[in-house]
Amino acid sequence: MIHINIYLEEISRSGRVTEELAAAFTVRGRDLVLETDDAQHVNLDLPVFSDERGEFITFTDAPEEWASLLPTAYRNGAIRAEAQAM
Numbered sequence: 001m002i003h004i005n006i007y008l009e010e011i012s013r014s015g016r017v018t019e020e021l022a023a024a025f026t027v028r029g030r031d032l033v034l035e036t037d038d039a040q041h042v043n044l045d046l047p048v049f050s051d052e053r054g055e056f057i058t059f060t061d062a063p064e065e066w067a068s069l070l071p072t073a074y075r076n077g078a079i080r081a082e083a084q085a086m
Helices: 063-073
Strands: 002-011 017-028 031-034 048-050 055-057 079-085
Touching: 002 063, 017 063, 048 063, 055 063, 063 079
Parallel strands: none
Antiparallel strands: 002 017, 002 079, 017 031, 048 055
16 A cells, blocks of 8 residues: 655745645555545556556556556656555
8 A cells, every 4th residue: 555645846935835635545456545635646547667567557557556666757846655565
């Protein structure tokens, strides 16, 4: 089981950088349980690279592996993900 938090970074008018939780969900086997009201930032078709497989995968290919690799896909600064094995 993998728990994911996705955060959005925002810069206020004063220049202060803050993070807001945009989505939280858990993947267990082939099941995804959304823990926040907004699924806008949960993209199951987002490809992430699996070093183990040597190719890009999506949720459909390997749900828990995909979830654990999301931090590598969401790393542009404006949006980031944390993954935690449970």
